[in-house]
Amino acid sequence: MTLDSMTEPLDVDGVLDNPRTRIVVCCGSGGVGKTTTAAALGLRAAERGRRVVVLTIDPARRLAQSMGIDELDNIPRRVPGIDGSAGGELFAMMLDMKRTFDEIVEAHADKDRARAILENPFYQSLSAGFAGTQEYMAMEKLGQLRARDEWDLIVVDTPPSRSALDFLDAPNRLGSFLDGTFIKVLMAPAKLGGRAGMKFLGVGMSVMSGPLNKLMGAQLLRDVQTFVAAMDTMFGGFRTRADATYRLLQDPGTAFLVVAAPERDALREAAYFVERLAAERMPLAGLVLNRVHTSGAARLSAERALAAVENLDGDGIVDRVGGQAASRTVDDPGTLAPTDLSSPESGFPQPASSGVAAGVASTVTTTDTTDQQHQSAPADAPAARLAAGLLRLHAERMQVLARERRTRDRFTALHPEVPVAEVAALPGDVHDLAGLRAIGERLADRAGAGSARETDEDAPARP
Amino acid sequence: MSSMSRLHVVSGKGGTGKTTVAAALALALASGGKRALLVEVEGRQGIAQLFETEALPYEERKIAVAPGGGEVHALAIDAERALLDYLHMFYKLGSAGRALKKLGAIDFATTIAPGLRDVLLTGKACEAVRRKDRTGRYVYDYVVMDAPPTGRVTRFLNVNDEVAGLARIGPIHNQAQAVMRVLKSPETAVHFVTLLEEMPVQETADGIAELRAAGLPVGAVVVNMVRPPVLDEAAVEAAAGHRRAEVERALAGALERTGAGGSADAGRTGRVEALVAPLLEEAREHTERLALERRGRADVARLGLPAYELHLLGDGVDLAGLYRMARELRRQGMTGTA
Structure with a gap:
């Protein structure tokens, strides 16, 4: 399967090799292989001669270990075992949120004030990772790494946010909050001392202080006030940094890659992301579509393969699973589909108390392990049954292909201008440099997932 | 064990289908004339998409009929509205609430101090668990929460402990403690959705360890998207x-x-x-x-929790698939009564 002419293939190597590309941001919803993609891109860029640092947020343990980082220590470490013949180097680091936050405080406040902040209970809760802090700190760290200018290229993975867009909003939200009235109100009593503060703020504060005090308790309000007051001197710095990070993301030297899997939710999120990046005038390089399924026998359709299974079935040798698979063709999700939401139980002969056995016979999901083993064809099964198994697996594959293509087409219809790199699904997990290298090759293969699949995984990296 | 629980929290690594499993579990629990509330906390409107309805407003509404006359209601919790609800719990904050909003306090609470957002979300879910009608019966037999992913769920659920520590007296403190009492009781079960792949299984193991360390009740593992074996x-x-x-x-x-x-x-x-x-x-x-799945299955078995398996739906999840999954969870005994 190759991309249709509608979409342009993403030139991954073009992005990685361009000396003007200084930052690559991988974003997308959770579970689409964002971290793996970031690591694979970093490795590929390094082996093509660039000095690269990969900033990961909360990577899976094995993936982190594959790059030689098993500590959350905020220090970029050199990744051993890469091919440095092109003169490149790879560093990797894992974000330590709290440490990053502490460092900002230490860098921007004098010693006493820094201690007051670091010891404040409200600060401790905030910095230790209330959801959202990760986004700020990831962007902060990105800004720091860029400012150090020690690397040609920074590849950054974005946090697994509730919304993949959160990290874009982080700098702005912080900025607008810092200019906000609320913070002035919060700070006023601490700065001016009780009564004077009230008088100064007039009505606003008298409405405020009562409820806040009662609600939060005097001690918590005091903690927050102390915190805010102590942070006061740093706010100018925060604002400046937030603005700088935002501009950095808009810089032409930044390339956003939206990462997705060919699934409805992930691609919907990807579409939002593409639109949002455009609205923020941030440079989108393209879409990376991970885990795309392919077939070397795509000309044999699912329908025809299943029809052939039925022919074999006529000989009475195909087991029950085959019949079930046959009932779930691409356009007919099966006879179990309820057509009327108001009375779905009519399609489901499953009384709450006793209908279990009846349900099992018609369901695809039988789950007892021994039962499952019983169902798969053994090596000495009749040839027709082996053939039926091959056809059935192929039909399933073609159904997955069709579904993925529909999902992808929906995206490309909305955003035909976005270049796409398809990465063929690997049957197993990736957790070493060889695996990352193979992903990198698939990413860079501009002919798309179809031909990437024919590449020998064990072949050495292309010159 | 889960038959006792009334609050089912469903977590899982991104991409494992936790929203789908949460919805299927709500359907399964509601089967046979029960009422279940399915709660969404991440503002994605995933539930509405799953049930093929328009976006959910911030109100509880009936979203599906379960087999045997049950009802599934759904609620997408909006943090800002929940905060105003929360303030109303303590005061009649008409004008003061508006003043807070104008001053940016609501923004502060729901975005800059996002921990408070988690307080509100868990608080709202626990309120639904405890809510009774005039006759003293629970309004919902079950509440199912589509919770944040594995990496964040312990912190999310435990946020009220942290708040109770920060606000050592006063109504916020009391409310936070009341929420933690529900979350740490046997009324609650936290389930993890996983695939039979190395990374999600590892994350599940880590998530379980974190939950246990925090004293939160671990429920079951739901293994999703299992491939039916065809040839060995x-x-x-x-x-x-x-x-x-x-x-x-x-x-x-x-x-x-x-x-x-x-x-x-x-x-x-x-x-x-x-x-x-x-x-x-x-x-x-x-x-x-299949070999990968066998290894994953052995790892899941070592977790020592009840495990339920759902097969991959080749065509993607539609409404029919959701009902099939619900029935399968019942058949395997996840709802305790099947």
């Missing part, structure tokens, strides 16, 4: 090896008989030979996948 390794190797010729003949015969309508020549032996290699390749990927 020995069968594929036999078909690729000494039995290749007879398998090819069987394929050729079967395809020839389906020739009508399609490209008729595809059934000819020469064409079939070209087909066999890619079909065997697909079958090998299948057995590789």
Whole structure:
């Protein structure tokens, strides 16, 4: 399967090799292989001669270990075992949120004030990772790494946010909050001392202080006030940094890659992301579509393969699973589909108390392990049954292909201008440099997932 | 064990289908005349999409009828509205609430101090768990929460402990403690959705350890998207090896008989030979996948929790698939009563 002419293939190597590309941001919803993609891109860029640092947020343990980082220590470490013949180097680091936050405080406040902040209970809760802090700190760290200018290229993975867009909003939200009235109100009593503060703020504060005090308790309000007051001197710095990070993301030297899997939710999120990046005038390089399924026998359709299974079935040798698979063709999700939401139980002969056995016979999901083993064809099964198994697996594959293509087409219809790199699904997990290298090759293969699949995984990296 | 629980929190690594499993569980629990509330906390409107309805407002509404006369209601919690609710719990904050909003306090609470957002979300869910009607009966027999992903769920659930520590007296403190009492009681069960792959299983193990360390009740593991086995390794190797010729003949015969309508020549032996290699390749990927799943299944078994398995729905999850999943969870006993 190759991309249709509608979409342009993403030139991954073009992005990685361009000396003007200084930052690559991988974003997308959770579970689409964002971290793996970031690591694979970093490795590929390094082996093509660039000095690269990969900033990961909360990577899976094995993936982190594959790059030689098993500590959350905020220090970029050199990744051993890469091919440095092109003169490149790879560093990797894992974000330590709290440490990053502490460092900002230490860098921007004098010693006493820094201690007051670091010891404040409200600060401790905030910095230790209330959801959202990760986004700020990831962007902060990105800004720091860029400012150090020690690397040609920074590849950054974005946090697994509730919304993949959160990290874009982080700098702005912080900025607008810092200019906000609320913070002035919060700070006023601490700065001016009780009564004077009230008088100064007039009505606003008298409405405020009562409820806040009662609600939060005097001690918590005091903690927050102390915190805010102590942070006061740093706010100018925060604002400046937030603005700088935002501009950095808009810089032409930044390339956003939206990462997705060919699934409805992930691609919907990807579409939002593409639109949002455009609205923020941030440079989108393209879409990376991970885990795309392919077939070397795509000309044999699912329908025809299943029809052939039925022919074999006529000989009475195909087991029950085959019949079930046959009932779930691409356009007919099966006879179990309820057509009327108001009375779905009519399609489901499953009384709450006793209908279990009846349900099992018609369901695809039988789950007892021994039962499952019983169902798969053994090596000495009749040839027709082996053939039926091959056809059935192929039909399933073609159904997955069709579904993925529909999902992808929906995206490309909305955003035909976005270049796409398809990465063929690997049957197993990736957790070493060889695996990352193979992903990198698939990413860079501009002919798309179809031909990437024919590449020998064990072949050495292309010159 | 989960039959006792009334609050079912469903977490899982991104991409494992936790929203789908949460919805299926709500359907399963509601089966046979019960009322279940399905709560969404991440503002994605995933539930509405799953049930093929328009976006959910911030109000509880009936979203599906469960087999046997049950009802599933759904609620997408909006943090800002929940905060105003929360303030109303303590005061009649008409003008003061508006003043807070104007000053940016609501923004502060729901975005800059996002921990407060988690307080509100868990608080709202616990309120639904405890809510009773005039006759003293629970309004919902079950509440199912589509919770944040594995990496964040412990912190999310435990946020009220932290708040109770920060606000050591006063109504916020009391409210936070009341929420923690529900969350740490046997009324609550936190389930993890995983795939039979190394990373999600590892994350599940880590998540369980974190939950236990925080004293939160661990429920079950739901293994999603399991591949139904079709051919085992020995069968594929036999078909690729000494039995290749007879398998090819069987394929050729079967395809020839389906020739009508399609490209008729595809059934000819020469064409079939070209087909066999890619079909065997697909079958090998299948057995590789099965081997991966076997290892994953052994790892899941070592977690020592009840585990339930759901097969991959090849066409993606539609409403029919959701009901099938619900029925399967009941059949396997996740709802305790099946």
